[in-house]
Amino acid sequence: xxxxxxxxxxxxxxxxxxxxxxxxxxxxxxxxxxxxxxxxxxxxxxxxxxxxxxxxxxxxxxxxxxxxxxxxxxxxxxxxxxxxxxxxxxxxxxxxxxxxxxxxxxxxxxxxxxxxxxxxxxxxxxxxxxxxxxxxxxxxxxxxxxxxxxxxxxxxxxxxx
Amino acid sequence: xxxxxxxxxxxxxxxxxxxxxxxxxxxxxxxxxxxxxxxxxxxxxxxxxxxxxxxxxxxxxxxxxxxxxxxxxxxxxxxxxxxxxxxxxxxxxxxxxxxxxxxxxxxxxxxxxxxxxxxxxxxxxxxxxxxxxxxxxxxxxxxxxxxxxxxxxxxxxxxxxxxxxxxxxxxxxxxxxxxxxxxxxxxxxxxxxxxxxxxxxxxxxxxxxxxxxxxxxxxxxxxxxxxxxxxxxxxxxxxxxxxxxxxxxxxxxxxxxxxxxxxxxxxxxxxxxxxxxxxxxxxxxxxxxxxxxxxxxxxxxxxxxxxxxxxxxxxxxxxxxxxxxxxxxxxxxxxxxxxxxxxxxxxxxxxxxxxxxxxxxxxxxxxxxxxxxxxxxxxxxxxxxxxxxxxxxxxxxxxxxxxxxxxxxxxxxxxxxxxxxxxxxxxxx
Numbered sequence: 220x221x222x223x224x225x226x227x228x229x230x231x232x233x234x235x236x237x238x239x240x241x242x243x244x245x246x247x248x249x250x251x252x253x254x255x256x257x258x259x260x261x262x263x264x265x266x267x268x269x270x271x272x273x274x275x276x277x278x279x280x281x282x283x284x285x286x287x288x289x290x291x292x293x294x295x296x297x298x299x300x301x302x303x304x305x306x307x308x309x310x311x312x313x314x315x316x317x318x319x320x321x322x323x324x325x326x327x328x329x330x331x332x333x334x335x336x337x338x339x340x341x342x343x344x345x346x347x348x349x350x351x352x353x354x355x356x357x358x359x360x361x362x363x364x365x366x367x368x369x370x371x372x373x374x375x376x377x378x379x380x
Numbered sequence: 381x382x383x384x385x386x387x388x389x390x391x392x393x394x395x396x397x398x399x400x401x402x403x404x405x406x407x408x409x410x411x412x413x414x415x416x417x418x419x420x421x422x423x424x425x426x427x428x429x430x431x432x433x434x435x436x437x438x439x440x441x442x443x444x445x446x447x448x449x450x451x452x453x454x455x456x457x458x459x460x461x462x463x464x465x466x467x468x469x470x471x472x473x474x475x476x477x478x479x480x481x482x483x484x485x486x487x488x489x490x491x492x493x494x495x496x497x498x499x500x501x502x503x504x505x506x507x508x509x510x511x512x513x514x515x516x517x518x519x520x521x522x523x524x525x526x527x528x529x530x531x532x533x534x535x536x537x538x539x540x541x542x543x544x545x546x547x548x549x550x551x552x553x554x555x556x557x558x559x560x561x562x563x564x565x566x567x568x569x570x571x572x573x574x575x576x577x578x579x580x581x582x583x584x585x586x587x588x589x590x591x592x593x594x595x596x597x598x599x600x601x602x603x604x605x606x607x608x609x610x611x612x613x614x615x616x617x618x619x620x621x622x623x624x625x626x627x628x629x630x631x632x633x634x635x636x637x638x639x640x641x642x643x644x645x646x647x648x649x650x651x652x653x654x655x656x657x658x659x660x661x662x663x664x665x666x667x668x669x670x671x672x673x674x675x676x677x678x679x680x681x682x683x684x685x686x687x688x689x690x691x692x693x694x695x696x697x698x699x700x701x702x703x704x705x706x707x708x709x710x711x712x713x714x715x716x717x718x719x720x721x722x723x724x725x726x727x728x729x730x731x732x733x734x735x736x737x738x739x740x741x742x743x744x745x746x747x748x749x750x751x752x753x754x755x756x757x758x759x760x761x762x763x764x765x766x767x768x769x770x771x772x773x774x775x776x777x778x779x780x781x782x783x784x785x786x787x788x789x790x791x792x793x794x795x796x797x798x799x800x801x802x803x804x805x806x807x808x809x
Contacts, residue, residue: 236426264444266488268492268519268522271519272523325492329515329516
């Protein structure tokens with residue numbers, strides 16, 4: 220798909236029925252009410268190849284997902300896909316085996332990365348089957364939502380300029 | 381006595397979370413335990429008190445890879461309970477939707493999860509450096525399946541357009557026609573896929589399996605049929621609980637399904653193929669023969685060929701359905717709840733997915749039972765590994781470990797539908 224203008228897509232990844240795995244979706248829902256209408260959003264389960272497809276729709280992409288790296292719950296990992304390799308260990312809890320990290324690295328190998336790709340990983344406490352988010356994860360989600368909203372506004376200013 | 385311990389902390393490319401433990405003593409495999417964690421148990425409890433009409437949307441969330449299968453089994457169970465008959469055109473559209481899911485799910489597994497095992501790559505990322513064109517073909521093929529699910533399901537993931545009795549909205553003839561062009565490309569690509577995987581080298585393994593699948597008199601089953609096996613099983617879906625049981629095993633919090641008299645059984649593409657080869661389209665049968673398969677395929681390592689054959693069939697069948705499409709007058713058949721129990725089984729990409737629900741007079745769920753294909757295959761996976769390790773004890777450790785992981789992936793196990801760790805431990809004394 221050829222993109223002939225600057226487009227920002229925000230992707231929330233996760234499963235709301237797997238406790239903190241739902242934080243990416245929760246951040247997306249929170250943002251949907253506040254984002255300028257020009258910004259597109261997508262909800263995904265974390266199946267990696269689906270990410271490769273959706274980010275063909277935009278040249279700027281922000282992905283928000285739950286992670287489990289051993290850091291304290293609520294820790295926010297901020298990664299720029301163009302400046303660093305995405306460690307697989309960060310995203311083991313995506314819905315399926317072909318995770319967000321693997322999707323980024325596969326896209327890099329196939330030259331399919333969007334021009335800008337930022338990843339927010341929010342450290343979860345529990346990924347057991349169930350509904351509801353841990354308190355520190357909710358707090359981190361609010362911080363990430365604010366940062367993504369800010370990034371979206373900066374993006375809009377940059378394309379207006 | 382010489383002690384050898386092999387540990388793999390993270391087996392990737394298996395859907396779900398779990399661990400494998402193999403114990404070898406004195407040149408004999410003593411124990412094989414596949415430990416898995418299963419979300420349907422949570423959903424069974426969560427569904428109690430909900431209304432029948434909510435089932436398709438809630439169950440779609442159980443699995444990110446096969447939401448259509450969960451929706452279809454849920455819809456059929458409700459319709460069985462309330463005596464709803466879905467007309468021919470709606471039935472054809474459901475079949476088309478299932479084609480989309482098979483194409484998506486099978487292509488993901490064949491290209492991105494299983495092929496790297498056969499080609500000696502750690503994963504699809506390292507494979508991409510040498511085979512970029514092949515993986516791009518896989519991505520496009522998978523996308524064709526996504527497009528079917530997007531059109532009929534309303535979106536690619538957790539489709540929202542499916543309801544008990546049919547759909548909320550049926551796309552136009554023109555929208556279906558637009559899919560046909562992509563599907564013609566996809567059918568050629570699927571044929572290429574069959575030829576490609578048939579060139580791989582396959583480890584040897586054959587056991588005396590009981591293959592279990594749906595069988596329908598007129599078609600290769602997706603949604604309906606009787607449950608049959610190569611060992612004489614031939615039952616209506618509502619007799620499932622009389623034939624099969626779930627047993628608790630101490631090493632796993634998942635339940636293992638067994639046939640009450642004969643134990644382990646095998647569901648999924650290979651079971652379907654072996655029990656329904658005569659129902660495949662002639663294009664698909666010819667492709668299977670050219671790939672070197674007969675009407676029966678027992679080596680589970682050949683599952684990657686069978687899965688590719690099913691991608692080809694799903695593309696061919698989707699084109700047939702679109703060619704004959706008849707837009708229904710109403711997107712859904714209405715239903716009246718009643719005190720009842722409904723049963724259903726549909727063919728998820730990984731094998732039969734059984735649902736049973738008991739409803740009150742208002743259609744509120746009193747209890748639910750969901751048996752996913754992976755819990756039905758668990759015993760067969762363990763038995764495969766037991767024999768495979770025993771037959772290959774002289775194999776170097778790293779190679780044996782690699783091939784055990786490959787053997788697990790023969791079943792494309794969807795271990796928890798939400799997380800994906802499988803820790804592998806070998807202990808040799």
